[in-house]
Amino acid sequence: xxxxxxxxxxxxxxxxxxxxxxxxxxxxxxxxxxxxxxxxxxxxxxxxxxxxxxxxxxxxxxxxxxxxxxxxxxxxxxxxxxxxxxxxxxxxxxxxxxxxxxxxxxxxxxxxxxxxxxxxxxxxxxxxxxxxxxxxxxxxxxxxxxxxxxxxxxxxxxxxxxxxxxxxxxxxxxxxxxxxxxxxxxxxxxxxxxxxxxxxxxxxxxxxxxxxxxxxxxxxxxxxxxxxxxxxxxxxxxxxxxxxxxxxxxxxxxxxxxxxxxxxxxxxxxxxxxxxxxxxxxxxxxxxxxxxxxxxxxxxxxxxxxxxxxxxxxxxxxxxxxxxxxxxxxxxxxxxxxxxxxxxxxxxxxxxxxxxxxxxxxxxxxxxxxxxxxxxxxxxxxxxxxxxxxxxxxxxxxxxxxxxxxxxxxx
Amino acid sequence: xxxxxxxxxxxxxxxxxxxxxxxxxxxxxxxxxxxxxxxxxxxxxxxxxxxxxxxxxxxxxxxxxxxxxxxxxxxxxxxxxxxxxxxxxxxxxxxxxxxxxxxxxxxxxxxxxxxxxxxxxxxxxxxxxxxxxxxxxxxxxxxxxxxxxxxxxxxxxxxxxxxxxxxxxxxxxxxxxxxxxxxxxxxxxxxxxxxxxxxxxxxxxxxxxxxxxxxxxxxxxxxxxxxxxxxxxxxxxxxxxxxxxxxxxxxxxxxxxxxxxxxxxxxxxxxxxxxxxxxxxxxxxxxxxxxxxxxxxxxxxxxxxxxxxxxxxxxxxxxxxxxxxxxxxxxxxxxxxxxxxxxxxxxxxxxxxxxxxxxxxxxxxxxxxxxxxxxxxxxxxxxxxxxxxxxxxxxxxxxxxxxxxxxxxxx
Numbered sequence: 001x002x003x004x005x006x007x008x009x010x011x012x013x014x015x016x017x018x019x020x021x022x023x024x025x026x027x028x029x030x031x032x033x034x035x036x037x038x039x040x041x042x043x044x045x046x047x048x049x050x051x052x053x054x055x056x057x058x059x060x061x062x063x064x065x066x067x068x069x070x071x072x073x074x075x076x077x078x079x080x081x082x083x084x085x086x087x088x089x090x091x092x093x094x095x096x097x098x099x100x101x102x103x104x105x106x107x108x109x110x111x112x113x114x115x116x117x118x119x120x121x122x123x124x125x126x127x128x129x130x131x132x133x134x135x136x137x138x139x140x141x142x143x144x145x146x147x148x149x150x151x152x153x154x155x156x157x158x159x160x161x162x163x164x165x166x167x168x169x170x171x172x173x174x175x176x177x178x179x180x181x182x183x184x185x186x187x188x189x190x191x192x193x194x195x196x197x198x199x200x201x202x203x204x205x206x207x208x209x210x211x212x213x214x215x216x217x218x219x220x221x222x223x224x225x226x227x228x229x230x231x232x233x234x235x236x237x238x239x240x241x242x243x244x245x246x247x248x249x250x251x252x253x254x255x256x257x258x259x260x261x262x263x264x265x266x267x268x269x270x271x272x273x274x275x276x277x278x279x280x281x282x283x284x285x286x287x288x289x290x291x292x293x294x295x296x297x298x299x300x301x302x303x304x305x306x307x308x309x310x311x312x313x314x315x316x317x318x319x320x321x322x323x324x325x326x327x328x329x330x331x332x333x334x335x336x337x338x339x340x341x342x343x344x345x346x347x348x349x350x351x352x353x354x355x356x357x358x359x360x361x362x363x364x365x366x367x368x369x370x371x372x373x374x375x376x377x378x379x380x381x382x383x384x385x386x387x388x389x390x391x392x393x394x395x396x397x398x399x400x401x402x403x404x405x406x407x408x409x410x411x
Numbered sequence: 412x413x414x415x416x417x418x419x420x421x422x423x424x425x426x427x428x429x430x431x432x433x434x435x436x437x438x439x440x441x442x443x444x445x446x447x448x449x450x451x452x453x454x455x456x457x458x459x460x461x462x463x464x465x466x467x468x469x470x471x472x473x474x475x476x477x478x479x480x481x482x483x484x485x486x487x488x489x490x491x492x493x494x495x496x497x498x499x500x501x502x503x504x505x506x507x508x509x510x511x512x513x514x515x516x517x518x519x520x521x522x523x524x525x526x527x528x529x530x531x532x533x534x535x536x537x538x539x540x541x542x543x544x545x546x547x548x549x550x551x552x553x554x555x556x557x558x559x560x561x562x563x564x565x566x567x568x569x570x571x572x573x574x575x576x577x578x579x580x581x582x583x584x585x586x587x588x589x590x591x592x593x594x595x596x597x598x599x600x601x602x603x604x605x606x607x608x609x610x611x612x613x614x615x616x617x618x619x620x621x622x623x624x625x626x627x628x629x630x631x632x633x634x635x636x637x638x639x640x641x642x643x644x645x646x647x648x649x650x651x652x653x654x655x656x657x658x659x660x661x662x663x664x665x666x667x668x669x670x671x672x673x674x675x676x677x678x679x680x681x682x683x684x685x686x687x688x689x690x691x692x693x694x695x696x697x698x699x700x701x702x703x704x705x706x707x708x709x710x711x712x713x714x715x716x717x718x719x720x721x722x723x724x725x726x727x728x729x730x731x732x733x734x735x736x737x738x739x740x741x742x743x744x745x746x747x748x749x750x751x752x753x754x755x756x757x758x759x760x761x762x763x764x765x766x767x768x769x770x771x772x773x774x775x776x777x778x779x780x781x782x783x784x785x786x787x788x789x790x791x792x793x794x795x796x797x798x799x800x801x802x803x804x805x806x807x808x809x810x811x812x813x814x815x816x817x818x819x820x821x822x
Binding site for chain 1: 421422423424425426427428429430431433434435436437438441446447448449450451452453454458462596598605606607608610611614625626627628629630631635637685687690691692693694695696698699700702704705708709710711712713714715716718719722723752753766767796799800801802803805
């Protein structure tokens, strides 16, 4: 079924925010055999009219995001009703939900908020469990003179759209889509290998598997290998990948590297403490993003200053003055200090120079040491060099720290 | 000038990567007075033909990203030449650059690579300093029978496109665009107020300022108010905003809340330590994302377990057993402990219950206490309730903690 996504939002076209809806919707609808054929972004306001009219002539399913809010440039609801020749009516049940939400959170209702309870006649309301504006579904109308596809109007904020999509849009799609496709996708996530190395290891061999569509996506410290095809072909490809890449693949079910690490620690009933200098809390943040991490993650020590390294982790001040805070010796002492102080199975530490810092010839900006102290297995230190911007540097340093830990958990 | 961006890439429509080109191009061209009127994503392959043909009928400037690479589905170059009726010729200078790059990196050239040296007759080559495929610029042709806008074909990888855009596209745009616009933009970022309260406070009054365009963008714990217009109108709007919203505006120059906090701390020569339970390192991560934060941020204590709260922050175990780890009393003791242990001016602490945790009737999932201990000014504790998913909860808790600190720094 021809599927189009229309994203409204001047902020997208001004570069204030990235469009995360497209990726989210694409992933959610794929298992139903649906793929997005075209995506369009238009500014808030009347431009939605042309985009919607053009898309209605082409598509069988249209998802529109944004423009359902309370402000004056939110006119998706009105334009849709107008294009479909439907009257807008005030929906008392929606209004009650909006009022109850405001009361629960201690917000005062304004006149503008009430507009969000206007519903085109015949539309199905998609409840918004995380915001005021409900979504709307208008079924395809084969009796209509103009072509009238299935139309979903969804709220702009991702934390409102995403749960609504899973709870209320997917069940409707399952009714609409004639039969779920036999085509599946699998994404193998690989750490510690560059894109060309991954392709060299498996590319030629995978070309020998007929009926698969292959895609590579390189991210900081990670390569994602996408395979689309029917199950037997996917299995054949999977066997090649397992044989050639083995432990470099950290997930094939979408799990993140931090999820893989927390899963392994939980299974082994082991615990972790981290000591961070240059990654400044990002390592702890990634781990604590995983539900259930509190069972394995004991403590994080964000020791930006040398004094904090001494006081919190017992790093000998002579190490710092002799070798510098960014050194193999200090990384080692930090990891061992974190492990000891928190009585954890593992201590994982980072120390390095993020841009725009002061590097030296010996230790230029981008240098980072990662140390892993393990109960009974001693301490390993690795040196990396990521001459990148600050966010990429933190991403790469934490990625490689998590991968060092994961590899040792496989042993 | 009517401007359209066409992004090609199956990976975008499958949800494997976010489209970062749109935001990048939008920001780069705004100072020239250009805005993107529409953006379209199409898969690799022949779908680019329709999108390009339609856009050529409408736009004065078109940017196409992707489809210039060596593989068989990279056909942007060929389709463009065909639509414009231009012959493709092999460009020896481009081929030499490709060969030199391959030699330098030890890559073997394949037949496919050579395709990247094909150039439509009359096109200007935009050198690629970070990859093989050059960009191409085709000037608008007023003599053409069909409408023929300015056309920029750009490579897909951001690390290739971005430097090429700044070095080679912007100089051409400066020639094309008749005169740089007097229109500016300003974004006021506001914490601690909902979108409808912000609009209620200033909306009507700003409607009285002629010649401005207004936009609201709600993020977790933040509203961004965008105003576009000529300088006198911007100043007039700015005065209204200052009078009505005052200290709720934390930046008008694009700075993030954490940047605003680090700037204030730096100016006051004061220091900070944070103690985090439910935010798990995210608060430290946000602060250490700011270049120069090392001068004011002394230490972060990620104390997930009660033991860590005791050992690292000296939180009396009776407090935890009597009031629970998620309580005003423990938040207070954490903030004071962090301040004392790190000898900082301020100690900022969070303790709460993130989903999917175990709440009680008294303290349901989403409850969080934020405490701020200040040198000589005692300790303030606030209770919040964010019954949201885990990432949003962490976002809201850190946002409100940073805002508490910022407000106290304004005093």
